[in-house]
Amino acid sequence: MLLVEDGLGICVVHLSLSLSLSLSLSLSGAGGGGNDVQWCFSQVKGAIDDDVAEADIISTVEFNHSGELLATGDKGGRVVIFQQEPENKSQPQCRGEYNVYSTFQSHEPEFDYLKSLEIEEKINKIRWLPQKNAAQFLLSTNDKTIKLWKISERDKRPEGYNLKEEDGRYRDPTTVTTLRVPVFRPMDLMVEASPRRVFANAHTYHINSISVNSDYETYLSADDLRVNLWHLEITDRSFNIVDIKPANMEELTEVITATEFHPNQCNTFVYSSSKGTIRLCDMRESALCDKHSKLFEEPEDPSNRSFFSEIISSISDVKFSHNGRYMMTRDYLSVKIWDLNMESRPVETYQVHEYLRSKLCSLYENDCIFDKFECCWNGNDSVVMTGSYNNFFRMFDRGQKKDVTLEASRESSKPRAVLKPRKVSAGGKRKKDEISVDSLDFNKKILHTAWHPQENIIAVATTNNLYIFQDKLN
């Protein structure tokens, strides 16, 4: 007998049936297959016109743990949550659409009078908490303050008060002749978002990441130089667990760029640096985790040295795989997969847009070289995805060693239209349908992408639009 686990659950298989099982696994392809999967346009959210208001620029995208909810944050400090419609029973092959569920203003612009600094309201990160009851909870953060939001539904309301009229006016108690018990009556669904906790004043520098622990009680927040550990219930206190600020700021050589808790081990977290290193820390070792347990670093290739080596080696995102065995890092030109047991070099490296290496000067001039791309895993950790320029995004199938470049554009936005793979010609002859590097639009960048935890549904954020793609279901 053989125990087989895939994304759909645990199956007990008789060995003689193993061949047919493997066949069916590849066909079901839950969350897998960058190239077996054909991606189709599903929806696009956001304004159509090309004139983009700065406040509408999407700054973060995140699915919740079930994938039913999709949250986006923008530069204007707003959070928009989309909910997937339940699958249509008459069309079981068609996955539900995502429609707006709730919109609220999470952060407002603030002014620090002491330092004469304006604090941007831009939402840097959103992280969902696992659902414990009927309400949903998420953490959203700007540069300085983290907030815990409760999103709850109200579809009933009490009616039949004795002392209150239906419109809310109070009745004169002397006019009450009989008593009745108020009852709940159905009403139109109302989704309310209320801030339950505000975690403020713990970060001197700009917060770049938050991560909820697998214990569902604590979370960490990181700015350029420090990582703090919070308890979700306690807002007036946090523990500083990493501090890389040098005694003399003149000696500063690196900053923290991203941090994440291990998905299974509640004592383990990693943080990446601007120097291209990742440090894994164990909170059981000491209260202050300045000393890392593991240091992941790949030696620099001296032949690639340039003026901009430090910039392009800076890690912009780090994400653990769902199974907790690997982690992925994104620097300017590549995605690297690291095995947590091997610190000396990544196990896999994928070039996202190597053709940009010869353009670093121009990209430095127009500030594009500072763009912070994110990356994400699919549900079963077989494919990774990240964004690029010209509204291109890339998927790398780790198992099949294949990659694909797709584009999020209005032109390919017909319902269920299959996305055509794109290709960038690095130089020399440009084939038909290829795009030359010089005609890439560097203002159209995909920094934020998210993959549904179980299905082949992806959310890709262009500047101010959110594209949702699904795999083609037959």
Add this chain to the structure above:
Amino acid sequence: MINTMECAMDAQSLISISLRKIHNSRTQRGGIKLHKNLLVSYVLRNAKQFYMNEKYAEIYRMQQYEEVMTVCNEIQELNPLDLAEDIAEASGDCCSQGAGSPLLMEPASVCCALPASNHSAHTPQQQLQAPAACSAAAALALQNEEVCKETNSVFFRSCCAEAYPVTDCDFSSLSAVHCNKTTVLDLDTHVVTTVESGYLHQDCCAVPCQGAQAPAKKRKFDFGCYATESEEVPDFTPCKRARFEDFYCPHSEQLDTSNISNLISIFGSGFTGLVSRQADSEFSLNGQFCSKQTLASLGAWTRAIVAF
């Protein structure tokens, strides 16, 4: 070491662009981004190292030529006393300005030689000069312009013009003196410099107090708006330290970047100059730094700024 094939831009352009970025970051919404400015400082350091390496290579070439010429000069009847007078005059002028504010101290230590600068272990802070520091050197260098004439020579005129310990160095010989230097003569200005293994040795400028403190002391760059923590106001300087022993003066080849030339006028009055100049119609914060400077001030800038 640095692959510049990809880059149509030269190091000087990169330096000016980087300085512009740092300047612009002051007015960005949300406060100064530490990460981005740190990365920009790395580019500045790399560009400076590259520029200096190129200059050193040039010095070596010129030095070889000049060594030959110096020997030839010895054969000619050259009165070393005339040279000494020139130098003493020059150093007298400059030394008198050496007192007082930290801003004026730096040009004196411009004399100080460059240690080997390709210390990869060093932080960019130790290798870079803050714009205000450059401005200080530039200001003083401008004042010394009549003393330190601009020529096509490769020599380090500012350092020659400063309190150069003329008594310690032997002009006439190639022989090693107490700091084992090679004496080189600029035939145009009759100014003598000493080069040790390609570096201007710090010991050679026995400048009172400036030389001694140069390695240890780092000028704090008054970058008030970088203060993101009240206790850090005094020491937070993402635009890193000026280390003035790193100063050396490239020769007066014409810079074709008017960016740098305009920066000098902006930074000339220190960083507050930036604020006051924002109303200046000539100065565009966003785009091109306009208005070309004359060659003389360009030259002063190149002398002062050093491989930024």
